Amino acid sequence: MIADRERTAERLLKSSADRSYDPDVDIDWDADLAPDKYFLPAHRCSLYGTPLWDGLSVEQRIELTKHELASIASVGIWFEVILMELLVRHAYNADPLTRHTQYALTEVADECRHSVMFARLIEKVGCPAYGPGHTALRLGRIFKDIAFGPSMFAGILVAEEITDALQRESMNDPSVQPLVRMVNRIHVIEEARHVRYAREEVLRGTPGLSRAALAYHRFMLARTAYIVTRSLIHPRVYRSVGLDPYEARRVAWANPHYQETLRWAGSKLVSFLDENTLIDGPSRKLWQAVHLV
Ligand SMILES: [Fe+2]
Ligand SMILES: [Fe+2]
Numbered sequence: 001m002i003a004d005r006e007r008t009a010e011r012l013l014k015s016s017a018d019r020s021y022d023p024d025v026d027i028d029w030d031a032d033l034a035p036d037k038y039f040l041p042a043h044r045c046s047l048y049g050t051p052l053w054d055g056l057s058v059e060q061r062i063e064l065t066k067h068e069l070a071s072i073a074s075v076g077i078w079f080e081v082i083l084m085e086l087l088v089r090h091a092y093n094a095d096p097l098t099r100h101t102q103y104a105l106t107e108v109a110d111e112c113r114h115s116v117m118f119a120r121l122i123e124k125v126g127c128p129a130y131g132p133g134h135t136a137l138r139l140g141r142i143f144k145d146i147a148f149g150p151s152m153f154a155g156i157l158v159a160e161e162i163t164d165a166l167q168r169e170s171m172n173d174p175s176v177q178p179l180v181r182m183v184n185r186i187h188v189i190e191e192a193r194h195v196r197y198a199r200e201e202v203l204r205g206t207p208g209l210s211r212a213a214l215a216y217h218r219f220m221l222a223r224t225a226y227i228v229t230r231s232l233i234h235p236r237v238y239r240s241v242g243l244d245p246y247e248a249r250r251v252a253w254a255n256p257h258y259q260e261t262l263r264w265a266g267s268k269l270v271s272f273l274d275e276n277t278l279i280d281g282p283s284r285k286l287w288q289a290v291h292l293v
Contacts, residue, residue, distance in 0.1 A: 002203045009099035012193045016106050021186040023117035027179070029124060037177045038062055039069040039125065041170055044261050046233050046252035052243060060241040067237035069180060070127030072163065073118040075231050078132050079159040080111040080118075082144045086152055087111075103197060110190050121183050130234035136227050143224065150209065151217035153201040154278055155224035160198070161269035162229070162262075164191050199272065206276050215281060221273070222283035229262060229290035259291040266292040 038061070045065050047053040056064065087104045094101040122129050131137065147155060167184035170176050209217065238248035252258050270292055273279050279287055287293035 003200060005200070005204070006099050008196065008200055009103040012103050012197060013099060013106060015193055016103075016110070016190075019189060020110070021113070021190065023113055023120065023183075023186065026186065027117070027120075027182055029120060031179065033125065033179065034177055036062075038175050039065040039177055039180055040072075040166070041173045041176060043257065044166060044169070046258045046261075047238075047248065047255065049257040050251050050255050052248060052251055056241055064237065064241045066125050067127050067130075067240040068233055070122045070125060071130040071234045071237050072166070072232050073122050074129040074234075075132050075228070076159075076163060077115045077118050077129070078137070078140065078231075079228065080115045082140055083156055083159070084108050084111050084115075085144050086147060086156070107194055107197065110194070114187060114190070117183060117186065121179070124179065127240075128236075130236060132227075132231035133234060136231045139223075139227055143220075147220070149217065150202050150205040150278065151220035151224070153198040153205065154217075154221045154273055156198045157195065157202070157269055157273075158221070158225045158266075159228050160191055160195055162232075162265045164188060164195065165265040165268070166261075202273075202276060202278070206278065214277065218278055218281055219283045221278055222286035225266075225292060226286040226290050229266075229292065262291040 042048060042061060042065065045053070045061070045068060047056075047064065053061070087108050091101050091104045091108075094104070096102070119129070132140065143155070164187075167188050171181045171184040171188060173181070206214075206217075233249075233252065235245035235249040238245045270279065270287070279293060284293060
């Protein structure tokens with residue numbers, strides 16, 4: 001049974017009023033970073049368990065997790081900016097008096113604060129905003145102009161749920177920097193509402209699709225999942241510890257630990273989308289190529 005659209009939005013608005021954060025005041029940006037703490041749980045680093053990892057000192061391992069965190073955060077900003085545009089478009093010709101539209105606008109406000117928070121995090125740790133790379137930037141521009149319906153909301157879920165799994169683990173890990181744990185905690189709390197909103201739209205939008213429409217949404221969604229997953233770690237991060245970016249990237253994608261991390265981070269999302277027939281047919285190969293299926 002799918003919950004009533006207005007009732008869900010009403011609940012999400014109430015939760016937003018009760019529990020929202022302002023990263024400007026809720027985070028102590030002046031606190032020093034801990035010299036001996038990781039920026040991601042070490043076992044989630046893309047090279048963890050490989051000979052390249054074994055060749056790094058503890059300081060270099062910490063440094064690499066810092067750059068991987070910055071890469072993921074900058075890809076988060078990229079996707080949130082896309083998402084804000086999609087939500088604004090979703091609200092454009094919708095009735096502003098519905099709770100559903102009001103919640104879409106509230107979510108834009110959440111994402112707006114998140115993107116500034118991630119930007120300040122990257123700045124604080126002293127890394128570049130790597131971003132998703134040229135190809136993904138170009139494809140993202142097309143995606144944000146043409147996305148609609150189930151593959152739009154499911155595409156949003158891909159970015160939100162994969163990062164959510166990583167952040168939930170990281171926020172509870174005492175080996176991770178306190179600042180990073182706090183950023184993750186804020187993001188996890190607010191994203192839970194977004195996931196609820198998008199999942200229900202997927203549930204409402206998918207069952208009535210024609211066969212051709214379903215094939216289209218499956219393909220668009222698989223492309224999104226492929227591009228987002230491939231973009232998370234920019235190859236240039238490996239230069240921070242003196243590794244060749246393209247060699248290290250090849251090792252990372254062949255790394256069974258990293259493949260398992262991706263599978264684990266996407267598992268709840270993938271079972272939800274699979275149950276709703278959105279992962280099937282020829283596009284399944286794209287999901288497999290990035291180890292989500
Ligand atoms: Fe967000
Ligand atoms: Fe979100």
